[in-house]
Amino acid sequence: MSVNTDLQGAQYSLPAPFEVGREAIAEFARAIGATHPAHVDAAAAQELGYADVVAPTTFAVIPSQRCEALYISSPDSGIDYSRVVHGQEQFTYTRPIVAGDRLAATTHVDGLRESGGNAMITTRTELTDADSGEPVVTVTSTIVVRGEK
Amino acid sequence: MTNTAASRPSIDALTVGDTVIDTTIPVSRADLIAYAAASGDHNLIHWNERYAKEVGLPNVIAHGMLTLGSVVARVTDWTGDPGSVLDARTRFTSMVVVPDAESGPPTAPTAQLALTATVGAIDAEAGVVRLDLAVSAGDDSVLGRTQVKVRLA
Numbered sequence: 001m002s003v004n005t006d007l008q009g010a011q012y013s014l015p016a017p018f019e020v021g022r023e024a025i026a027e028f029a030r031a032i033g034a035t036h037p038a039h040v041d042a043a044a045a046q047e048l049g050y051a052d053v054v055a056p057t058t059f060a061v062i063p064s065q066r067c068e069a070l071y072i073s074s075p076d077s078g079i080d081y082s083r084v085v086h087g088q089e090q091f092t093y094t095r096p097i098v099a100g101d102r103l104a105a106t107t108h109v110d111g112l113r114e115s116g117g118n119a120m121i122t123t124r125t126e127l128t129d130a131d132s133g134e135p136v137v138t139v140t141s142t143i144v145v146r147g148e149k
Numbered sequence: 150m151t152n153t154a155a156s157r158p159s160i161d162a163l164t165v166g167d168t169v170i171d172t173t174i175p176v177s178r179a180d181l182i183a184y185a186a187a188s189g190d191h192n193l194i195h196w197n198e199r200y201a202k203e204v205g206l207p208n209v210i211a212h213g214m215l216t217l218g219s220v221v222a223r224v225t226d227w228t229g230d231p232g233s234v235l236d237a238r239t240r241f242t243s244m245v246v247v248p249d250a251e252s253g254p255p256t257a258p259t260a261q262l263a264l265t266a267t268v269g270a271i272d273a274e275a276g277v278v279r280l281d282l283a284v285s286a287g288d289d290s291v292l293g294r295t296q297v298k299v300r301l302a
Binding site: 024027028029030031032033034035036038039048050054055056057058061062065066081082083085086087088089090091092093095096098 | 183186189204214215217236
């Protein structure tokens with residue numbers, strides 16, 4: 001089975017907003033060794049001008065990978081997940097993510113090409129404030145699906 | 150090491166080419182399990198050796214996003230403001246292999262990341278600095294073209 005190139009330009013949205021909680025931020029910060037008190041202490045975050053504890057930069061990968069999975073795991077995509085390796089990742093922030101955020105997510109399949117038996121797929125996931133519609137962060141991800149040899 | 154308000158870096162004191170972070174980050178099999186739980190990425194290649202080898206990998210490998218997350222966390226610890234990152238980008242160029250520890254607890258590190266961050270560009274007017282990161286494990290560069298743009302006070 002090979003990757004379905006007809007899905008170039010397709011979009012996938014999370015059915016409900018991703019709710020950002022303090023505990024999830026604290027656990028993620030601990031897992032990557034982020035030690036700033038503003039990840040766990042609301043008072044320290046407020047001292048820096050944030051409404052609540054601040055998520056680490058790469059925390060955005062949680063809602064974005066969940067949304068990307070709607071595409072990658074769909075039977076339509078033709079992607080064999082056991083052959084996927086991560087190629088590139090980029091986060092472009094409009095504002096930081098803080099606890100209490102409700103994030104809407106839409107993944108766009110921007111690039112889809114096959115070369116030398118491998119497929120390279122670039123997705124762009126727009127995370128926005130579900131209440132105001134304002135942009136929060138754009139997560140761009142490239143995966144490589146290794147061809148069967 | 151986290152910078153407190155008093156010791157946060159000032160853009161005026163920086164010069165292109167300055168090395169601002171030079172550190173190592175140990176990685177254990179237990180770290181991979183903790184990252185899987187925190188991130189929701191439970192891909193088997195990040196914790197099951199038999200499965201990893203069956204799909205052609207040398208052993209269990211770290212999540213690329215654990216490596217990127219760990220080094221960007223050192224950047225925000227340096228800026229003193231975890232919300233200071235405007236843009237972070239990388240290419241995953243090589244795997245970080247994390248074998249099970251041969252003896253002792255699974256929390257014993259079996260891989261080590263070496264991180265250096267140097268000032269690549271300064272936009273004093275906008276208050277934005279671009280850091281260029283070099284990240285390796287053993288002899289292999291594991292992240293390529295890694296750039297983090299941060300806003301400094």
